[in-house]
Amino acid sequence: MQAGIFGTFNEYFSNSLSKKMKDRTRQAVLAGRFPWKAPIGYLNNGRKDGANIEPDSKRAPFIRRAFELMARGTHKKSDVLKMITDKGLLTNRGKPLSAQTFQQVLRNSLYAGWVTLPSDPDFSPVRGLHQSIVTQEQFDCVQTILSGRKLSAAPKRKFNPELPLKCLVRCEACGTPLTGGFAQGRTKKYPRYWCRKSGCRTVKLAAQELETEFLGLLQQLAPDPKTVSEFPKIAARVWTEKQGDTQKQITRLTARLDEQKKLRKELRNKFLSGSFSDSEYNEAKVEYDAEIAVIEDELRTLDSQRNTMDVFVRFAELLLMDVARAWQIAKPEQRQRVQNLLFHDGLQYSPESGILNRSKSSLFTMLEKVSDKNGLLASPTGFEPVLPP
Incomplete structure (x- = not known):
């Protein structure tokens, strides 16, 4: 019986202490404070x-950099x-963040x-x-992207590089897109x-056979001279629009x-005037240096993209003249485009005639439509700068 009394008392005391702790935590949060161990990126x-x-x-x-990259949706x-992680982000224990922890962040x-x-x-x-x-x-913006309410430019569907023509080519007998394995x-x-x-299976052939025929078809494609002459203008304008x-x-x-x-310079001036101690100055300077390094790194990346327009135009013109080569060197996801x-x-x-091209719409048709004076005001849908690997 005595054990039961002590057990009841201990349970009451534990519950009472737990309630007090919860109340104290709630009051701290209501005051705008964070009453727990700081997550990565913050310090208590x-x-x-x-x-x-x-x-x-x-x-x-x-x-901050992670949120900026995610917010782009690219x-x-x-x-x-x-x-x-490659830039140097590690936990307090010196380990990389797990995917689950990064999601929580x-x-x-x-x-x-x-x-x-x-x-x-x-x-x-x-x-x-x-x-x-x-x-x-x-x-x-990041919450919207994570919730799937905004399309990300990053590819979501896996593309098998060894079977690039799945779905593009259909069975001539029944019209069903070919699958592969x-x-x-x-x-x-x-x-x-x-x-x-099921019940058809008219088409069945080795991937190498179908893709060799497909490359042969690409080699036969060629734009008309007018499209070729106007293409550099189209490519330059599309690049400019994309780089806005x-x-x-x-x-x-x-x-x-x-x-x-400017803030770092002001910090140094105040330090020299005796407003800050050595430790205060060094701690603040490290923060400014890290922030400046991240910004400068991002600026270098953006600047290198901006300065490659001429390369893009020349490369795009070359690909227009050799579509088969363009398809061969493209990355798997770019092949779909x-x-x-x-x-x-x-x-x-x-099986009797091989690949049949009955498509009425193509890149060359779109380029012909936009190559006239008025058409240059709008770029063809899906035509985007893709730099060579």
């Missing part, structure tokens, strides 16, 4: 008043994680300046006292295409770089 500063976490000068720039999440509104109470799903986020690492706009030979597996429709956003980014980043350098531009309505295959 131990202050009893005001913000009790602050950006980690070593890791915050990498977190990179897969796994690629962004690899980029910032991207979903954590703390980085945008908010504090939440995970134990209470009905709790409304509170504006934190701490300094945010990313803007609200960037955070919202690997047949087991004596020593290895061989890629093949076949009609997927790049120039805006360069302008924004340059302004931010100038601001960071080339195929769709050339044969908008697809192709058909007959």
Whole structure:
């Protein structure tokens, strides 16, 4: 009986203590403070008043960079994680972030300046006292992309480079897109295409045979002289349009770089005047140096893209004259773009006649439409700058 009494008392004490801790945590969050261990990118500063976490000068720039890359919608999440890991982002234990932890980072509104109470799903986020690492706009954009409500330019569908003509070529007998796979030979597996429709199976051949015929078809394609003469103008204009956003980014980043350098200079002046101690100065300088390094790295990347227009125009013109070569050297995902531009309505295959091109729409047809004076005002859909590998 005595054991039962002590057990009841211990349970009551534990519950009471737990309730007090929860109440204290809630009050801290309502005050805009973060009453837990700081996540990667932040450090606990131990202050009893005001913000009790602050950006980690070593890791915050990498977190900011990750959000910036994700917000563009041009990179897969796994690629962004690899980029910032390669740049040097590691946990406090010196290990790379796992994919699960990185997902939690991207979903954590703390980085945008908010504090939440995970134990209470009905709790409304509170504006934190701490300094945010990313803007609200960037955070919202990333949430939209992660939720799948905005198409990312990064390819989502896997493309098998050994079977590039799946779906593009249809069975001439029944009109069903060909599928593909690997047949087991004596020593290895061989890629093949076949009609997927049950009861038909009119088409079945080795991948090498179909793709050799396809390359032969590409070699027969050639634009008319007028299209060739106008193409450099079209390519240059499309490049300029695509780089418009790049120039805006360069302008924004340059302004931010100038601001960071100005702040770093002011920091040094105050240090020389005795306003800061050595430790305070060094800690702040490390943060500014890291931020400036990240901005300069991004500016170099954008500048190299901006300065390659002439290369792109010459390369694009060369590919227009040799479409077969363009398809051969293209990356797997780019092959799909080339195929769709050339044969908008697809192709058909007959065992007797081989590949049949009954497509009424092609890249050359679109280029002919935009090569006149008025057509130069709009670029053909799907025509985008693709630099040589």
